[in-house]
Amino acid sequence: MIENRICRNIEFDHLLFFAGMRFGSRKSWWGHGRPRPQSHEGLDLCFFVDRSGRYFRLDETVCVPAAFDSQVVAMIPDFLGTTVIAAHEVDNPTGRCLVLYAHITPEKGLHTGQRLEAGRCFARISGENKKRWLPPHLHLSMAAEENLPPLQRLDWPMVNRLDRNLFMNPEQILDSDFQVMEFIVRTDLYEAFVPVSSGGGHSGGPGAGKTGLCHETP
Numbered sequence: 001m002i003e004n005r006i007c008r009n010i011e012f013d014h015l016l017f018f019a020g021m022r023f024g025s026r027k028s029w030w031g032h033g034r035p036r037p038q039s040h041e042g043l044d045l046c047f048f049v050d051r052s053g054r055y056f057r058l059d060e061t062v063c064v065p066a067a068f069d070s071q072v073v074a075m076i077p078d079f080l081g082t083t084v085i086a087a088h089e090v091d092n093p094t095g096r097c098l099v100l101y102a103h104i105t106p107e108k109g110l111h112t113g114q115r116l117e118a119g120r121c122f123a124r125i126s127g128e129n130k131k132r133w134l135p136p137h138l139h140l141s142m143a144a145e146e147n148l149p150p151l152q153r154l155d156w157p158m159v160n161r162l163d164r165n166l167f168m169n170p171e172q173i174l175d176s177d178f179q180v181m182e183f184i185v186r187t188d189l190y191e192a193f194v195p196v197s198s199g200g201g202h203s204g205g206p207g208a209g210k211t212g213l214c215h216e217t218p
Ligand SMILES: [Zn+2]
Pocket: 040, 042, 043, 044, 139, 140
């Protein structure tokens, strides 16, 4: 999915996650590493390694492709940009499955009702975080439409209060391998990872030598 949309001169190899980026985790991946008030209702995509072993982070130049043939059914604000909600019917006989693409900037003119072909770029990752406590990233959540409140009323305060069992794990739609890294508190992620648009990543990863990369390929 997103790995095909990165700069042409970087050969994507695999994604990197901190535990707190994964679905269901109570950990955070910013600042002091205080636990989340509730478990993570989705998956955060931000870091990856290229074929030469260089470490990068996504930035606001990266476009966001639709994971499925789908239709835009809502767009709501979130604390880092906009969330586009798209509905698809693939492999889900009981009803539509909704994918929430959060912290993005939709392309100009994107509107509710618009059809998205799988792979079509419809947004870029949002760069809105002036305080720099969390680098630009894509948050994905997935749920059956029947498990969520009516779309007209849906907003993030409401999503945050929902039972986490109503959501699905977006890792099932990734088409690349990943590794899980250990988060070291107070790491400046803007510094530790090179933005993809700069073209040249660090070898050896964030805080090379002190960050233990544990190889947990699913
Ligand atoms: Zn998230």
